[in-house]
Amino acid sequence: MAADYKGDYQELVDEISELLGAPATLENRDFELLAFGTYDSDDELDASALDPVRTRSILTRRSTAGVRTWFEGFGITRATGPVRIPPSPEAGVYRGRICLPVRHRGVVVGYVWLLENEPGPTDAQLDAAMRVAGRIGALLADEAEAGAGLSRELRAVLTAEGGWQRDMAVAELRTALGPRADGPHTLICVAPWPSPDPDDAPSTRSVPHAAALCTIPWGAAAQSLAVLVRLRSTAVGAPALAAAGRVLEEAEGAWGALGIRGGTEAATTEGSPAPSGCGTGTRSGSGTGARGGSGKGAGGASGKGTRGAVPRGAGAAVAAAVAAGVAGASRYTGGPGTAGFGGPAAGIGDPRVGLAELGAVWQEARAAAQAALAERRLGPVAQWRGIGPYRLLTALPPESAQDPAAGPLLAPAHRELARTAEVYLDCAGQAGRTASELGIHRQTLYYRLNRVEQLTGLDLDDGEDRLLLHMALKRARL
DNA sequence: TGCGAGCGGATTCCAGAGTC
DNA sequence: GACTCTGGAATCCGCTCGCA
Numbered sequence: 001m002a003a004d005y006k007g008d009y010q011e012l013v014d015e016i017s018e019l020l021g022a023p024a025t026l027e028n029r030d031f032e033l034l035a036f037g038t039y040d041s042d043d044e045l046d047a048s049a050l051d052p053v054r055t056r057s058i059l060t061r062r063s064t065a066g067v068r069t070w071f072e073g074f075g076i077t078r079a080t081g082p083v084r085i086p087p088s089p090e091a092g093v094y095r096g097r098i099c100l101p102v103r104h105r106g107v108v109v110g111y112v113w114l115l116e117n118e119p120g121p122t123d124a125q126l127d128a129a130m131r132v133a134g135r136i137g138a139l140l141a142d143e144a145e146a147g148a149g150l151s152r153e154l155r156a157v158l159t160a161e162g163g164w165q166r167d168m169a170v171a172e173l174r175t176a177l178g179p180r181a182d183g184p185h186t187l188i189c190v191a192p193w194p195s196p197d198p199d200d201a202p203s204t205r206s207v208p209h210a211a212a213l214c215t216i217p218w219g220a221a222a223q224s225l226a227v228l229v230r231l232r233s234t235a236v237g238a239p240a241l242a243a244a245g246r247v248l249e250e251a252e253g254a255w256g257a258l259g260i261r262g263g264t265e266a267a268t269t270e271g272s273p274a275p276s277g278c279g280t281g282t283r284s285g286s287g288t289g290a291r292g293g294s295g296k297g298a299g300g301a302s303g304k305g306t307r308g309a310v311p312r313g314a315g316a317a318v319a320a321a322v323a324a325g326v327a328g329a330s331r332y333t334g335g336p337g338t339a340g341f342g343g344p345a346a347g348i349g350d351p352r353v354g355l356a357e358l359g360a361v362w363q364e365a366r367a368a369a370q371a372a373l374a375e376r377r378l379g380p381v382a383q384w385r386g387i388g389p390y391r392l393l394t395a396l397p398p399e400s401a402q403d404p405a406a407g408p409l410l411a412p413a414h415r416e417l418a419r420t421a422e423v424y425l426d427c428a429g430q431a432g433r434t435a436s437e438l439g440i441h442r443q444t445l446y447y448r449l450n451r452v453e454q455l456t457g458l459d460l461d462d463g464e465d466r467l468l469l470h471m472a473l474k475r476a477r478l
Numbered sequence: 479t480g481c482g483a484g485c486g487g488a489t490t491c492c493a494g495a496g497t498c
Numbered sequence: 499g500a501c502t503c504t505g506g507a508a509t510c511c512g513c514t515c516g517c518a
Binding site: 431 | 488489490
């Protein structure tokens with residue numbers, strides 16, 4: 001049964017505030033706010049509580065990197081007793097404060113902060129406060145252990161083969177979650193996730209509405225992060241979106257720390273516009289007679305496609321993970337969806353009540369993440385219900401990625417032709433819109449389409465041939 | 479309802495320029 | 499020289515609208 005840790009932290013912080021006669025705040029070792037004391041002074045408004053750093057910490061639930069660096073410079077990560085920190089206006093710290101390191105079995109797990117007042121607390125008072133900090137440390141360690149346990153249960157559910165194995169895993173997760181297990185839930189898949197190490201995953205506390213999270217293999221060498229999210233109802237997806245946004249921030253930060261660009265910036269610095277710019281356009285065009293005409297043979301290709309997708313500045317292991325998990329999608333296009341490593345993406349499955357269908361929800365979340373990575377216009381956070389044809393395409397077996405009909409077109413030398421064909425098909429075969437979308441002359445478009453037909457042996461005036469090529473091109477992006 | 483005129487988009491053909 | 503792209507002109511085709 002999960003404990004109400006938040007309430008316990010609050011009581012302990014209030015206890016410290018009362019002991020020392022000053023408002024206290026509690027942050028974890030990542031400087032994320034866990035609780036803050038509301039000490040009642042005799043004044044109507046205690047100006048001492050209006051310190052900018054403390055106010056910011058309370059309002060944003062965390063401290064800035066600059067403040068963190070300044071504090072850590074006083075050795076608070078190694079201290080076993082109270083540490084006095086003088087004010088430093090240049091670091092944004094306008095008031096001196098006392099840091100009580102919160103330790104458990106010798107390891108720092110958080111910090112209690114007190115603004116210094118005159119006269120300061122006595123040694124006896126600080127000793128008493130440190131004993132309370134010790135109880136907070138035990139509580140933080142207990143919570144971390146409980147969270148890790150849920151990770152194991154969640155991973156067991158998501159990696160179970162099915163049948164009785166999954167039923168057993170679901171039963172264990174249900175027991176661990178308690179009564180909350182019967183409420184509405186969904187799953188978020190964030191991929192690629194930079195590390196398989198559970199210690200590198202964010203805590204459930206730092207992800208809004210998260211009940212459990214764990215890492216799951218993504219392809220051959222990469223990782224993804226699964227987040228189980230509690231919802232108020234299956235009709236309201238806002239909590240899942242908020243959680244996905246928060247975890248994406250963590251993922252982008254982690255990839256950034258590894259020297260790999262995140263976010264959409266990387267996606268727009270190379271290559272051309274998205275191949276699917278016409279995806280939501282009007283219905284079919286004229287469908288008139290056959291194209292033929294002025295092709296001049298099936299000789300060499302331009303070879304002017306977009307450049308490689310391997311991130312620069314990354315370690316070999318990371319590059320391998322990216323190659324397996326992300327860049328594999330960029331087999332031919334140069335568009336934002338696939339041009340290099342455009343950062344991680346998140347997929348959200350359809351909400352369900354209870355945990356029985358968690359396996360299916362996970363498949364949906366994975367598929368949505370896969371679609372968001374392949375087609376950046378769907379992301380960075382994509383919901384299963386919003387990925388359109390990718391609901392079918394992601395369900396196809398891996399071997400379908402190389403359909404012989406589209407094979408020649410997927411060669412690196414013919415990236416531009418493949419992109420031309422895909423935009424043309426996305427635009428429902430309307431030459432004018434396609435040429436406009438690609439920024440080429442319409443005659444150039446006819447020339448390229450003629451080359452596509454020569455390479456593939458398909459007839460773009462035939463509906464089934466069009467469907468086959470369209471599916472093959474989309475599938476190859478996944 | 480059927481027909482024809484007008485319009486606009488799609489297609490084809492040809493010539494020529496640029497690049498490798 | 500081969501390939502690719504661009505531009506102009508002619509033609510085809512489907513759609514809309516007015517009219518009987």
